[in-house]
Every structure is written in structure tokens, then in C-alpha cells.
Amino acid sequence: MSTATANNSSGPVLDWAAGHGPVTGALSATTGAFAIATTGAATSMPPGWVLAVGAAGAVGHTVVGLRVRNAGRTLATRAASWLIGAGWTTWAMTTGPLTWAALGSLATIGVGIGAAARSAALYEEAREDEAIAAEQRQIAAELSAERRAIAAEWVDRIQRICHITVRVLGVEKWETGAGYSLDLEPQGGITYDRIAQHSVQLSADARLPHGCTATASPGIHQGRTILDVTTVNVLQADCPYPDDYGPLSVLTGLPWGVRTNADIVRAYLREQCALVVGPTGSGKTNMVHTILAGFARAEDVLTWVIDLNAGSAGLPWVLPALNGDIEHKDDKPVRPGIDWLAASYEEAMLMLDAALAVGLHRKKAYQDLLAKANTDLLPISARIPQIILVIDEGAEILVSTDRQMKELAKKILEVIRMLRAMGIRTVLTALGATGSVLGNLMIRREGKVRVALTGGETEGMDLGKMFPGRRGLRVEQAPYKGAGFMGTPESPAGLFKAWRILPNQIREITAATSDRHPRLDDVSAKAAGPAYARRWDAERTAWMRDHTPSNDHPDSGTPGLRLSALNAPENGQVSPEDEMLRRFRAEIDAQFGTAPEPRTPTTDAPPASGGLNLSALRGQPEQDSPAQQAALAALLAAGRDGTGASAIARALADQYGTTRQTVVGWLKTWVQDGTAVRVGEGTKARYVHRSHASGD
Ligand SMILES: Nc1ncnc2c1ncn2[C@@H]1O[C@H](COP(=O)(O)OP(=O)(O)OP(=O)(O)O)[C@@H](O)[C@H]1O
Numbered sequence: 001m002s003t004a005t006a007n008n009s010s011g012p013v014l015d016w017a018a019g020h021g022p023v024t025g026a027l028s029a030t031t032g033a034f035a036i037a038t039t040g041a042a043t044s045m046p047p048g049w050v051l052a053v054g055a056a057g058a059v060g061h062t063v064v065g066l067r068v069r070n071a072g073r074t075l076a077t078r079a080a081s082w083l084i085g086a087g088w089t090t091w092a093m094t095t096g097p098l099t100w101a102a103l104g105s106l107a108t109i110g111v112g113i114g115a116a117a118r119s120a121a122l123y124e125e126a127r128e129d130e131a132i133a134a135e136q137r138q139i140a141a142e143l144s145a146e147r148r149a150i151a152a153e154w155v156d157r158i159q160r161i162c163h164i165t166v167r168v169l170g171v172e173k174w175e176t177g178a179g180y181s182l183d184l185e186p187q188g189g190i191t192y193d194r195i196a197q198h199s200v201q202l203s204a205d206a207r208l209p210h211g212c213t214a215t216a217s218p219g220i221h222q223g224r225t226i227l228d229v230t231t232v233n234v235l236q237a238d239c240p241y242p243d244d245y246g247p248l249s250v251l252t253g254l255p256w257g258v259r260t261n262a263d264i265v266r267a268y269l270r271e272q273c274a275l276v277v278g279p280t281g282s283g284k285t286n287m288v289h290t291i292l293a294g295f296a297r298a299e300d301v302l303t304w305v306i307d308l309n310a311g312s313a314g315l316p317w318v319l320p321a322l323n324g325d326i327e328h329k330d331d332k333p334v335r336p337g338i339d340w341l342a343a344s345y346e347e348a349m350l351m352l353d354a355a356l357a358v359g360l361h362r363k364k365a366y367q368d369l370l371a372k373a374n375t376d377l378l379p380i381s382a383r384i385p386q387i388i389l390v391i392d393e394g395a396e397i398l399v400s401t402d403r404q405m406k407e408l409a410k411k412i413l414e415v416i417r418m419l420r421a422m423g424i425r426t427v428l429t430a431l432g433a434t435g436s437v438l439g440n441l442m443i444r445r446e447g448k449v450r451v452a453l454t455g456g457e458t459e460g461m462d463l464g465k466m467f468p469g470r471r472g473l474r475v476e477q478a479p480y481k482g483a484g485f486m487g488t489p490e491s492p493a494g495l496f497k498a499w500r501i502l503p504n505q506i507r508e509i510t511a512a513t514s515d516r517h518p519r520l521d522d523v524s525a526k527a528a529g530p531a532y533a534r535r536w537d538a539e540r541t542a543w544m545r546d547h548t549p550s551n552d553h554p555d556s557g558t559p560g561l562r563l564s565a566l567n568a569p570e571n572g573q574v575s576p577e578d579e580m581l582r583r584f585r586a587e588i589d590a591q592f593g594t595a596p597e598p599r600t601p602t603t604d605a606p607p608a609s610g611g612l613n614l615s616a617l618r619g620q621p622e623q624d625s626p627a628q629q630a631a632l633a634a635l636l637a638a639g640r641d642g643t644g645a646s647a648i649a650r651a652l653a654d655q656y657g658t659t660r661q662t663v664v665g666w667l668k669t670w671v672q673d674g675t676a677v678r679v680g681e682g683t684k685a686r687y688v689h690r691s692h693a694s695g696d
Contacts, residue, residue, distance in 0.1 A: 080116065084109055134167070147171040154182055154227065157205055162198045164190050169224070176262040179212070179230040185223060192216045192225035199472025211235050212260075213477055217492045230260040234497065235483040241290060241501040245512040247299050250386045254294035256287075256451070256486065257498040265486050265496050267294075267449045269388060270380060271420050272489065274427040274449035275395065275437075277466065282455030283482035284429055287498040288313050288392060289506060291427060295390075296337040296513045299382045302520060304340040304351055306408075307392040311343030314390075315544065316506045322544060326511045335517055337510040338390075340535045343543060345404045346649060346659035352411035354528040355389060358520075359419035361527030366422075378423045385518035386423040389415065395430030395437040416446050438465045453484035453498065467493035531657040539627055539662045627656035631666055635676060635689045642679060642686035 095102065151168035158166050170183040186195065195202070195216035202214040211233035219225045239258055248254055253266030267274055276291070278284030295303040296317065305314035317337035320326045328334045342348040366378055373379050380386045391397065391412060398409045416426055426447075430437050433452055438444060452466050456479030463473045463485060470493040478484050478495055487493025520528065534540060634648045645663040652658040667687050670676035677693040679686050 076120075084112075147173070150180065151182065153206075154184075154229075157202060158184075158195060161201050161205055162195055164188075164194055166195075166225075174261045176232075176234070178232040178234050178260060178262065179228065181261070182227040182229070183219060184216075184225040184227055185219075186225060189223070191222055192218050193469070193471065195225055195227065197471040200474065203472075209233055211477055211479070211483075211495075213472070213495060215472065215494050217494070228261060228494070230495070234258075234260050234262070235478055235480050235495060238482075238500045239497050241293065241499040241505050243505070243508075245297055245509050247516060248294060248297045250298055250301050250380060250388075253490075254291075254298060256290060256294065257482075257496050260495050260497075265488070265491055267291075267488060268490060269425050269427070269449060270386065270423070271377070271425070272449045273416055273425050273443075273447040274451070275443060275447045275466075276427065276429045276451040276453070277395075277431070277433040277437075277461075278429065278451075278453035278484070279431055279455065279457040279459065279461070281481070282453040282457060282484070283498060284431075284453055285313065286482055286501060287451065287453060288390065288429060289316065289501045290499050292317055292338060292390065293501055293506070293509050295388055296509050296517070299516055300380050300385050300518055302339040302385045302387050302518060303337075303390060304342075304355065304387060305338050305390045305392070306342045306348045306351060306394065308343065308345065308348065308397070309392065311341050311544070313392040314338050314341035314343075316503060317341075317510060318544060320507045320510055321514075322541070326507055328511065328514055332514075334511055334514045337506065337513065339387075339517065339520075340532070341544075344659050344661045345408065346653075346661060347540065348408055349411070350531040350653065350657055350659070351389070352408065352415065354532045355387060355415050355419070355424050356411065357527040357529065358387065358524040359415070359422040359424045362422040362524060365523040365527075377421050380423045382518045384423065384521045384524075386425065387520075387524075389424070389426045391426060391428050393431060394426065394428035395443070398428070398440060398443070399436040413440075413442050416442050420446065432459070433462050433466045435462065435465065438462070449488045450493070451484060451486045451496070451498075453482065454478045455481050455483070470494075530655065531653070534657045537657070539625055540657060540659060542662065542665070627652055627658045627662075628666055630656065631658070631663055632670075632675070632689075635667075635670075635687060636691065638688070638692075640688060640692045642688035642692075644686060 091102075150171050155166055155168060158164055165187040167185040167187065168182055169185055171180060172183075173180045184195070186192075193216070199214055199216065203212065206214060206229065208214065208229070208231065212230040214227055214229045216225050216227050250268075250270050253268045255264045256267050257265055259265055274291075276284065276287055278287060292303060292305070292314075295301045303317075305311075305317075307313040318341055321334045321336040324333075326334045340351055342351045362378060362384075366384075370376060370378065378384065389412075394412060397405050398412060400406065400409065412426065412428075415424055419425075428443070428447065450466055452461060452463060454461055454475045456475070458475045461475050463470075463475065467473060467485065467487045470487065473485055473493060480497075482498040482500060484496060484498075485493050486496040519525075520532070525532065630652055631648050634651050635643060638647075645660050645667055648667075649658055649660040649663045652663070667676060667678075671678050671687070674690055676687045676689055679688055679693075
């Protein structure tokens with residue numbers, strides 16, 4: 001009978017699928033074990049048999065559990081129950097099952113198995129609940145048939161290509177009709193990048209048209225992924241710059257273009273610098289204008305542009321104001337869309353020195369303000385504007401081996417490294433995303449707003465270096481002008497199209513924003529000094545006139561620019577820079593007693609007695625500016641040894657901000673009209689005033 005029970009204890013033992021609760025399961029396991037032990041001991045069954053039965057039980061239950069898809073935890077509990085039970089039985093049979101120790105330990109095992117089974121059952125229940133809830137959620141989401149089809153298609157595709165199981169929590173079709181986004185939950189703790197790295201294969205498998213991609217990016221938390229799938233190539237078409245020229249702020253982001261789903265991409269440059277890479281013909285110049293448009297529209301940004309390629313990046317923002325092409329509604333002069341434009345090495349040096357001086361002075365002068373605002377980031381506003389230096393082909397300057405370029409590079413890097421907190425940032429452009437540009441630690445660290453305009457150019461376009469960690473970006477995806485990739489700390493790198501901005505829009509924006517540009521705060525203007533205050537002076541902007549289409553403008557007969565009108569007080573208010581300029585001019589007049597500038601007809605004060613007597617230089621029509629007269633004085637003072645353009649420019653730079661380029665122009669004229677003589681060749685070339693040259 002008992003043997004039969006033992007053999008038939010296969011009831012509970014062999015009925016692997018029999019349902020047991022935590023109590024009956026434990027009871028069955030322990031009573032079964034007890035029965036086998038007592039019978040086994042009585043009939044001298046070899047204890048090894050019991051172990052074999054236990055192992056078979058464990059395996060049998062596991063197989064059945066797997067078949068009915070029990071959780072791993074439940075399987076483990078059942079298998080463990082079998083093995084523990086078998087272990088006890090083996091021991092009890094050899095030591096005698098009817099001892100207190102054997103009975104006590106059997107009871108303990110029973111309780112243990114019961115508890116384990118209970119927790120496994122609870123877990124199983126929770127799992128079932130979760131599955132039902134998920135199913136209900138899925139149903140509740142009421143995905144349309146089309147969405148469901150999309151979801152199913154991508155679940156299958158991701159499974160095949162990435163070998164990842166994903167749950168689709170949502171499918172959103174873009175309003176533009178250019179694609180859709182999937183909200184995914186990869187199973188097994190897998191993050192978005194595992195899908196992102198298969199972007200190319202996924203796009204191909206989905207038979208997406210050229211220029212369309214499936215791009216994975218992080219979702220709402222680390223366990224979720226957003227997969228953006230473009231189905232229509234919007235990069236191909238032009239996206240005109242929106243004709244809303246309303247105010248912007250550097251703090252709330254400046255729009256630079258659109259994503260393939262028509263979302264606007266913004267650059268947040270309060271703390272970041274930017275790098276815009278675009279080979280010739282990719283639409284880089286257009287992009288620079290779009291960027292300048294954003295800065296012009298901002299109420300808290302002053303834009304300083306360096307373009308050593310004849311200033312062409314900044315000229316469209318200056319010339320219409322310079323030539324008086326645009327009328328202000330109140331007949332007031334129109335301010336240029338940018339605040340300073342440097343096209344030469346000398347002017348760029350002045351600008352960078354001014355930027356550094358402003359930054360360093362702000363650090364000291366605004367200590368109180370920073371303490372009050374409890375921040376180490378200068379609070380930028382229309383009253384204390386951010387200065388953004390846009391340096392066209394600045395990345396090339398950084399890697400140049402030319403001596404002058406190296407000097408510029410040093411200062412650019414200083415600005416990038418030191419002036420973030422004080423509200424001075426840079427936007428550098430580059431012709432290529434080469435290792436030498438991106439190898440620069442300062443660019444990598446501080447310039448995380450990045451754009452790569454490809455225009456189909458693959459040469460020197462290392463997207464992996466431009467957007468580290470972003471997989472699946474390929475130049476071939478954006479073979480159109482103005483199209484490329486943009487990534488910021490806020491918006492992961494992805495396809496993007498720069499707005500197309502036309503010259504008439506640049507003029508319109510210049511006019512619309514003329515009253516909106518901030519003025520450099522007093523503290524900063526003081527630090528920037530005359531180099532800044534006199535940035536629009538005739539001799540410093542003479543080169544711009546070469547770009548003026550016609551010289552028959554009523555004002556163009558005088559060397560002064562119409563921009564000088566900008567120095568006139570507006571609404572009776574004198575800006576700090578205007579005031580400084582006035583004082584500065586008064587100082588020059590007092591010191592040098594020079595002739596008045598042609599465009600300041602009222603300053604005909606007599607020469608101060610203590611000043612240099614430059615009256616001998618008067619009467620020569622071309623020496624009509626104090627700076628030019630000072631240059632001639634320097635030439636005279638250099639005696640028979642003579643001097644050079646750089647030395648003269650250096651001597652004048654502090655007071656007049658005169659550039660070497662300007663001095664070169666004067667020297668050339670003086671050589672032509674016999675005022676000066678050029679001696680020596682090449683780097684040894686010197687200029688000697690004719691009074692010394694003709695003497696002994
Ligand atoms: N965002 C854009 N959308 C549409 N077309 C564009 C865009 N940007 C540029 N283009 C087109 O490409 C042409 C060249 O653009 P752009 O002058 O900006 O290029 P670039 O890269 O600066 O070239 P280069 O260095 O030769 O001046 C433009 O005349 C225009 O037709």
C-alpha cells in the first residue's frame with residue numbers, strides 16, 4: 001500500500017502540471033518526502049534513488065513550467081522544492097525518519113517551501129496583472145488600424161535587425177505628413193543607442209526614400225526610445241526664413257532651421273559656443289546670415305563679426321545702413337544689423353582684445369550684481385547684453401600655422417575658455433569637420449552647438465567626430481544645399497535644413513530691428529575703450545566703401561560714413577559709447593590740436609598750446625584725420641631709419657584704433673605723392689619721410 005503510495009506518489013510527484021497552492025504544494029512535497037523516507041527506510045531502498053526522483057521532479061516541473069510560460073522565479077522555486085525535498089529524504093532514510101531532528105527539519109522545510117511558493121505565486125499574479133494591464137493600455141490607446149500596422153511592422157523590423165524586443169507605447173504621425181514617431185520600450189534594459197546604431201539598416205529595410213531616416217533618440221527616461229521615421233524628403237525643398245521678425249532672446253533660444261518633422265531647431269548660446277561646418281557651396285554663407293538674423297532679432301545680443309575674407313559675411317548687415325539704403329520710419333538713422341565688423345587681422349585683434357577686456361572687467365565690476373542674483377553667470381539682458389563673436393572660417397584660424405593667425409587663435413581660445421560666465425560666446429564656422437578642428441579640446445568642450453552642412457560633400461565630413469555618440473548619420477542623407485545635421489545639448493543631432501534667407505530679408509530685418517539692438521553696458525563700453533567706440537570711424541571702415549555699389553551717394557563724397565549719424569544722441573539720450581566717443585575726440589583735439597574731422601564741422605577749436613604742433617601737416621587734403629596726421633608725425637619722428645606700417649599702426653592703435661591696413665593705404669599714397677620714400681625690399685621695407693630721405 002505504502003509502496004503503491006510511494007510509486008503513486010507520482011500523483012503529486014509525476015503530475016508535473018498539477019496545480020498547487022503554497023500550502024498544498026508544500027504539504028504535498030513534505031508528506032511525499034516523509035512517505036518515501038519512512039517506506040524507503042523500512043524497505044531499505046537505496047537512498048540514491050530518492051535523489052534521482054527529486055532531480056526528475058525538478059526537471060519535470062521546470063519543463064512544464066516553461067511550457068506554460070511561468071516566470072523564472074516560479075520555476076526556480078518549484079525546482080528548488082523538489083531538490084530540497086529529495087535531499088531531506090535521502091538524509092532521513094540513512095539516519096532514520098522518525099527522529100525529532102528529522103521530523104523538525106521536515107516541518108521547517110515544509111514551511112520554507114510554502115513561503116517560497118507563496119511569493120512565487122504572488123509574483124506570477126503580479127506578472128499576469130501587468131500583462132493584462134499592458135494589453136488594456138494598448139487597447140485603450142486605440143491605435144488606429146494604420147498605426148497598429150506601423151507599430152507591428154517596426155516591432156518586427158527591430159526584432160529582425162537589432163535583435164531587440166520592443167513594446168510600442170505610441171505612434172504619432174507628424175502634422176506635416178512627412179513621417180511619424182514611435183515611442184518604444186526596448187525590453188531587457190536595452191537603451192536607445194542599440195537601435196540608433198542600426199539606423200541605416202532600419203531605413204533600408206523600411207525602404208525609405210533617399211534623404212529619409214529612422215533615427216532613434218532617448219525617450220522620456222532611459223528605458224524608452226523615440227524612433228523618428230521620415231517618409232518624405234523635406235530637405236530637398238527650400239524653407240524660406242519666416243517673415244516674422246519678432247524679438248528673440250539668447251536665453252530662450254535662437255531658431256536656426258527646421259527638422260524633418262518641421263520642428264524648429266534652436267541654439268541656446270548663453271553658455272555654449274557653436275561650430276558650423278560647411279564646405280564651399282553647401283550653404284554656409286546663407287546659414288551664417290540666418291544666424292546673424294537671429295542675433296539681430298535678439299534684444300540681448302550684440303554681434304561682432306570677424307571675416308578675414310573681405311568681411312563678406314557681415315557686409316550685408318552693414319552696407320544697407322551704411323549707404324542709407326533703408327529708411328527708418330522716424331527718419332532716424334538705421335543701425336546696422338551687427339555691432340562690429342572686422343575684415344582685417346588688425347581689426348580682428350582690436351575686437352578680440354576688446355572682448356577680453358570686456359569679459360575681464362565684467363568679472364570685477366559685476367561682483368555685486370552676481371552676489372545679489374546669487375549666481376556665477378552674469379544675468380544677461382537688454383541692459384547687459386551678451387556679446388557673440390561670429391568668426392567666419394574661425395576654425396581654420398585656430399589650426400593655422402601662420403604667425404598672425406596664431407595670435408588671433410590664441411585670443412579666440414581665450415575668449416572661449418574664459419568668458420562663458422561673463423556672457424561672451426563665439427560662433428565659429430569651418431570649411432570641414434576635420435580632426436584638426438575637432439581635435440581642439442576647447443572646441444569639443446565649449447562648442448556643443450554643432451551644425452554640419454553637407455551639400456553632399458563627403459570630403460572632410462567626419463560626422464562621427466562632429467556628433468560623437470550619434471550613430472547612423474550619413475552625409476548622403478542630406479545631399480542638398482542648406483541641408484545637413486544639427487545637434488545641441490538640448491536636441492540630439494539629426495537631419496536639419498537651414499532656412500533660406502534672401503538679401504531683401506536681411507535688409508528688412510536690419511530695418512525692423514534697428515531700435516531693438518541693445519547698447520553695450522557702461523561697464524563694458526569703458527573696458528572696450530576707444531577701439532570699440534571708434535569702430536565705425538571713417539578710416540576704420542574705409543574698406544567697406546570699396547564694396548559700396550555706387551559712390552555717387554550724397555554722403556559718399558565725404559570719407560565719413562552715414563553711420564556716424566548713429567553717434568548722434570537719440571531722443572536726447574547719450575549712450576555711454578557716444579559719450580565716450582565725444583570725450584575721446586575732445587581729448588585728441590586737446591592733445592594734438594589737430595584739424596577737425598571733415599564730418600564734425602563744429603570742432604574748429606584752436607590748437608591747444610601744449611599739444612604737438614602738427615600745423616605743418618595741414619593743408620594737405622588727404623591728411624584730413626587726426627589719425628592720419630599722427631601717422632605722418634610718426635613717420636617724421638622715425639627720421640632717417642624710417643618706419644613701417646605695423647609700427648605706425650601699433651603707435652596709433654591705442655588712441656585711434658587705426659589698423660595696419662589703413663596705414664598701408666596712407667603710406668602708399670604718400671609714396672605716390674612724394675611725401676614718403678620706400679626703402680628696402682620685402683620684410684626689410686621701410687618708409688622714410690621725404691624730409692629725411694632727401695637730406696644727407
Ligand atoms: N538653406 C538653403 N536652402 C536652399 N538653398 C540654399 C540654402 N542655402 C544655400 N542655398 C543655395 O546654395 C547657394 C550657395 O549658398 P551659399 O553661398 O550660402 O554657399 P556657401 O557654402 O557659402 O558657398 P560659397 O563658399 O561658395 O559661398 C545659394 O545661392 C542658394 O541658391
